[in-house]
Amino acid sequence: MRRKNIVTIGGGTGSFMLLSGLKKYPVNLAAIVSMTDDGGSTGVLRDELGVLPPGDVRQCLVALSDSSKELRELMNYRFAEGGLKGHSFGNLFLSALEKINHSFSKGVEKAARILDVRGEVIPVTETDIVLCMDLQNGVKLAGEEEINHNRDLQRAGIKKFYLRPRAKASSKAIKQLLAADLIVIGPGNHYCSIAPNFLVDGIPQAIRKSKAKVVYNCNLVNKSSHTDGYFLEDYVTALNGLIGAERIDFVTFNSRRPDAKLIKKYAKTKDLLVKVRDLRGDHNYQIIMANLLSNSKPKFSAADAIAAQRSFIRHDGAKLAKTLMSILQS
Amino acid sequence: MRRKNIVTIGGGTGSFMLLSGLKKYPVNLAAIVSMTDDGGSTGVLRDELGVLPPGDVRQCLVALSDSSKELRELMNYRFAEGGLKGHSFGNLFLSALEKINHSFSKGVEKAARILDVRGEVIPVTETDIVLCMDLQNGVKLAGEEEINHNRDLQRAGIKKFYLRPRAKASSKAIKQLLAADLIVIGPGNHYCSIAPNFLVDGIPQAIRKSKAKVVYNCNLVNKSSHTDGYFLEDYVTALNGLIGAERIDFVTFNSRRPDAKLIKKYAKTKDLLVKVRDLRGDHNYQIIMANLLSNSKPKFSAADAIAAQRSFIRHDGAKLAKTLMSILQS
Numbered sequence: 001m002r003r004k005n006i007v008t009i010g011g012g013t014g015s016f017m018l019l020s021g022l023k024k025y026p027v028n029l030a031a032i033v034s035m036t037d038d039g040g041s042t043g044v045l046r047d048e049l050g051v052l053p054p055g056d057v058r059q060c061l062v063a064l065s066d067s068s069k070e071l072r073e074l075m076n077y078r079f080a081e082g083g084l085k086g087h088s089f090g091n092l093f094l095s096a097l098e099k100i101n102h103s104f105s106k107g108v109e110k111a112a113r114i115l116d117v118r119g120e121v122i123p124v125t126e127t128d129i130v131l132c133m134d135l136q137n138g139v140k141l142a143g144e145e146e147i148n149h150n151r152d153l154q155r156a157g158i159k160k161f162y163l164r165p166r167a168k169a170s171s172k173a174i175k176q177l178l179a180a181d182l183i184v185i186g187p188g189n190h191y192c193s194i195a196p197n198f199l200v201d202g203i204p205q206a207i208r209k210s211k212a213k214v215v216y217n218c219n220l221v222n223k224s225s226h227t228d229g230y231f232l233e234d235y236v237t238a239l240n241g242l243i244g245a246e247r248i249d250f251v252t253f254n255s256r257r258p259d260a261k262l263i264k265k266y267a268k269t270k271d272l273l274v275k276v277r278d279l280r281g282d283h284n285y286q287i288i289m290a291n292l293l294s295n296s297k298p299k300f301s302a303a304d305a306i307a308a309q310r311s312f313i314r315h316d317g318a319k320l321a322k323t324l325m326s327i328l329q330s
Numbered sequence: 331m332r333r334k335n336i337v338t339i340g341g342g343t344g345s346f347m348l349l350s351g352l353k354k355y356p357v358n359l360a361a362i363v364s365m366t367d368d369g370g371s372t373g374v375l376r377d378e379l380g381v382l383p384p385g386d387v388r389q390c391l392v393a394l395s396d397s398s399k400e401l402r403e404l405m406n407y408r409f410a411e412g413g414l415k416g417h418s419f420g421n422l423f424l425s426a427l428e429k430i431n432h433s434f435s436k437g438v439e440k441a442a443r444i445l446d447v448r449g450e451v452i453p454v455t456e457t458d459i460v461l462c463m464d465l466q467n468g469v470k471l472a473g474e475e476e477i478n479h480n481r482d483l484q485r486a487g488i489k490k491f492y493l494r495p496r497a498k499a500s501s502k503a504i505k506q507l508l509a510a511d512l513i514v515i516g517p518g519n520h521y522c523s524i525a526p527n528f529l530v531d532g533i534p535q536a537i538r539k540s541k542a543k544v545v546y547n548c549n550l551v552n553k554s555s556h557t558d559g560y561f562l563e564d565y566v567t568a569l570n571g572l573i574g575a576e577r578i579d580f581v582t583f584n585s586r587r588p589d590a591k592l593i594k595k596y597a598k599t600k601d602l603l604v605k606v607r608d609l610r611g612d613h614n615y616q617i618i619m620a621n622l623l624s625n626s627k628p629k630f631s632a633a634d635a636i637a638a639q640r641s642f643i644r645h646d647g648a649k650l651a652k653t654l655m656s657i658l659q660s
Binding site: 044045047048049050068070071073074077079080081082083084087089092093095096097099100110113114 | 374375377378379380398400401403404407409410411412413414417419422423425426427429430440443444
């Protein structure tokens, strides 16, 4: 029987978790990765070296790496002092390979070989882009970091959400989307990890054209001032809007209530749990309810450290992958 | 037949060249590496991260690496812009591994595994040391970089040459020296790459005790203001002095005259060719004359870039290794 093709779309921690889970199944994996990060170590490298953003790609490479635990740990190691402070070693690794090969994509291919990566990690575009958002109140935000930290976005209302300059999708990304059996979107920061992929010319078109089943892994919590009060349905509407068609066939949704203490912790910053408006509603998509929650206390190896930093109410990669495999085989 | 054990003592470019040549023979190789570098990228990392000096170790690891050309190139890649400017990627690699493993030696072992290193690369000591030199005129020099650039050293005369604090040799280095069939010293910067190894407690003792044949690869050129006017015999006397016994059995010496243009170029900075005072003299060692000169125009891959930067009149690793193998088998 032909191996099935799964293509993920996302960036950052969400993709790391998802790919770590999917990696254990005998499928062909391709990870399409957002290229708008401009914060932290990645932002400094973009500014100073003129490279493309390595951070999200690094996480996907590490997730799919069959190399030693040591090497994976090393890739996620962050320097803590001096001029290197905050730099992830893996980011330096990708930036050096980009410089040597005079191409980010070629650098990523070499990195994949060195790290013995199973599957393919594909930067969504090779264009050097800035994520931009114009608000209804006249404010113009430039850069993912600026958008991510803006507390006014939802209140003011979004007028325009775009990339500068316009960017063309990597031909590999298009090819993979057209050959996919399953396209898996998310989870992740809606405006800063997931949506930017759909602003790249060619990605929505390829998803519309693809015969794949399309799954959205609904986020567990809303992001304060960005998606406050969002229900599952709102995320799907937003994504179908970005795709330009009601293309989402399945939504995975966590049915297990997180620990009360964690909810309280999140509630302080208004990151409240995502709910479903109408479970029995007349959807064009199927909602798959399952326990998708990670119930382990964050007990991370350094290789997983990134996932630990950001999210305590979080998906379990193995549980999510199992659910996705059942959708693939359905 | 038992594989023979060759142990090299040195640091930097000289060791890189030597090990690249020896690597092609079926022998057990161990490289003992100087740990007093405090210039350039290495110096910044020592200062800012509090790590041990990675630069010389990196060159030896790359020389003995059986990994892909890509990975070796990457290790010698230097960032050219921004806050990372001047840092060799391989230095960052070793420093990150030291931090993760809380030990330089353990980091080097992990690096050797990742880089698929044939043989062993052994930092001469794990003590964090500063190379010091007190001159007869009362000037006290602290740090390899300061000593290396001092133009007054030979004129003023050296009163004391030492490490601060005193340092104990790595037990692995001692073990290898005691088990060696051939101990190979140099070539390299006399005061800043070769001699510092002999200031480490245990190294001279182990060489005196070892049953190995001891070879000194005599430098091709003298270093201005450091070893101006040195003959082969002077280097041997200096090294035997450091060892504390007339332990040197063989000296390899280049018999081929370099290109006149190169000699002229060197003469400008007073780096003149080393000569032999008395070829037929009554030595306790044998002088092996051979064409050891690299006659290729420096046509380096990025992986060899370091060797290219520093020296145009230089040894040919393959020719030198062949000569050493004939000594080993004699």
